[in-house]
Structure formats: C-alpha cells, structure tokens
Amino acid sequence: MELPSLDFTLFTNGTPSQQKYLCDTLLAYCKNHGVAKITNCGIPNSAIDELLNWNRHFFQLPYDVKMKAPHPATPNPHRGYSGLGQERVSSVTFDAKESFDQGPTDDSLQPNIWIPEEDLPGFRTFMEGFFNLCCDAQLLILRALAVGLNMPEYTFDKLHSRHEFELRLTHYPAIDIKKLQTDTNRISEHHDWGTITLVFQDSTGGLEFEQKDRPGVFHAVESVKPMEIVLNVGDCLHRWTNGTLHSVNHRVRIPRSLSTQQQGLVPDRHSVSFFCKPNRDESVASWKVFQSDALVRYEDITSYEYNQRLLKTTY
Numbered sequence: 001m002e003l004p005s006l007d008f009t010l011f012t013n014g015t016p017s018q019q020k021y022l023c024d025t026l027l028a029y030c031k032n033h034g035v036a037k038i039t040n041c042g043i044p045n046s047a048i049d050e051l052l053n054w055n056r057h058f059f060q061l062p063y064d065v066k067m068k069a070p071h072p073a074t075p076n077p078h079r080g081y082s083g084l085g086q087e088r089v090s091s092v093t094f095d096a097k098e099s100f101d102q103g104p105t106d107d108s109l110q111p112n113i114w115i116p117e118e119d120l121p122g123f124r125t126f127m128e129g130f131f132n133l134c135c136d137a138q139l140l141i142l143r144a145l146a147v148g149l150n151m152p153e154y155t156f157d158k159l160h161s162r163h164e165f166e167l168r169l170t171h172y173p174a175i176d177i178k179k180l181q182t183d184t185n186r187i188s189e190h191h192d193w194g195t196i197t198l199v200f201q202d203s204t205g206g207l208e209f210e211q212k213d214r215p216g217v218f219h220a221v222e223s224v225k226p227m228e229i230v231l232n233v234g235d236c237l238h239r240w241t242n243g244t245l246h247s248v249n250h251r252v253r254i255p256r257s258l259s260t261q262q263q264g265l266v267p268d269r270h271s272v273s274f275f276c277k278p279n280r281d282e283s284v285a286s287w288k289v290f291q292s293d294a295l296v297r298y299e300d301i302t303s304y305e306y307n308q309r310l311l312k313t314t315y
C-alpha cells in the first residue's frame, strides 16, 4: 500500500475546491489509516535537510560527550540523551536505537538538557528554531483536520497553545540483519501518545504502519526525499474523536529494499519525531459530538496524566 504525498500548498494557497480536497483527503487518511504523507506544510525543505545533518553530527559525537546531556534513568524530565536500550518501548524485544529529547525553551516542569555549546556549536540554536517551525506546522495541519471534520477551523489552537511538545532525534546504528530478523527491533510497535506526530526520515527505510482493519499486517511508509513528512495520528486525537481518527500502530524494522536479504549489515538510519501534544491540563476524554452511539470510550483524564502513565512504562 503506497501512501501518496499530500501537498499543503493546496491548503495555504489553493482555491476553495483545492482546500476542500486537501482537508477531505487528509481526514480520510487519518480515519482509515492513521497515517499520511505530507509536503510543504511551512517547514522549508532546506531546514529538513539541515535537521538530518544535525542529527548525524550529534550522534557521531563520542559517547562521553553525548552523556554530558544524559536523560535521567527515571521517566522525568523526559529530556536529553538516551543511549542504546535505555528506553524500552516493548517489554519483550530490545530496541537498537539512541535518542535525544527536547521540549520548549521555557518549560520549568521539564527543562531541556543540552550538551555544552562548544561540543557542537550551533546545534542548540538550530534545534530551538526547528522546534518553532514544527509549532507553526502542527497548527496548520490541525486547522486542516478541523475543517475536514466540519468543526471550526481553530478548534485545536487553544488546546495546544502552550507548546508542550517534544522533538526527538533518533539514530538507529548499523546492525546485522540477522539480529533484526530475530530478537531485536529498531523501534518496537507502538502508538504515539499525543495529538499528531511529524516524522522526518532519511531514505534508509524501515518505518511501517499496521493496517487498521487487518491487525498484524504492516505496510512500509518510506520517504523518497526527507521533505516527505510522515504524519501519525496519536492517542489524544483518537480519544477526543472517540476513535473516529485512528491512532496508528507503527514500528521500525528491516527496510523494504533489504527484506529478502539473508545476511549483511542494515545501514544506519536517522529520523526525527515531533510529538504535538495537548496542553498538560487539557482533558483527553472523548468529545460529545463524536459519541453517536452514546458510548463514551475514553475517560476524563488530563493530557499530562495520560502521558505520564505511558512514560512510566518505558523508562
């Protein structure tokens, strides 16, 4: 199953009928698959190339330097560098990845943890700027989704006004294909916990999503160019819409181009995830307008409680 890229200039600069097409198509992907590929949502392509370059530079640093910004051994703050195996997405399978987590600059509850400027000059400035670009992009995407849902265009704006989002760099080191065929994943199957996630990836491949109506059947979602951003629906959007929008199960495994290979090395892979999450004090209960069968599937807890519940299972 190939996912075509949806060009967001249809929403920002298109005619009313092109705008409608973009919103309806985006909504259909979010309902039927929980995933879509998008381009031109306001983040310059050159910034995405640069982002992946910074990702490479960061993880190429010696381990001791990366450990100058250690993610604590505990879930909070969910910031800084996590080495191989520190985060456990699955309780069964080892995930061969290292990551670096960042939030907004002014978050006193979860302050950022940076390596010293002299160890990678320019890294922090670029990453803080890219975080802001993602903030603008998520607003645009959620407005298009709101229009697709026949809701007021600005429905999601105030629910995300505090930018309590996370930006994560991930590096999957080169690995023997036999390991990925047996006891190791790059990232085990999981749902994202927030509203939507934007995934920027290099051309290595390996990201897969589970078909909604065929549990256990996964399809590759690769980006021919890094400008093709993968959009995942997360749990909070699923909860608010009472399951109308589908929080997609996904994982990273062997790239499609190597799937028949029996031996050798799978090259390393770099990706970046921007997790757009509701303000911490927002409820993530199902909205009445989506309760056609009077069944409230999801209880009234805050976004923060929901997030903490899940975070505690992985660190």
Ligand SMILES: O=C(O)CCC(=O)C(=O)O
Residues within 6 Å of the ligand: 168, 170, 187, 192, 199, 201, 207, 250, 251, 252, 271, 272, 273
């Ligand atoms: O590396 C990827 O492409 C996806 C990573 C992911 O799913 C995540 O960080 O939640």
Ligand SMILES: [Fe+2]
Residues within 6 Å of the ligand: 190, 191, 192, 197, 250
């Ligand atoms: Fe994910």
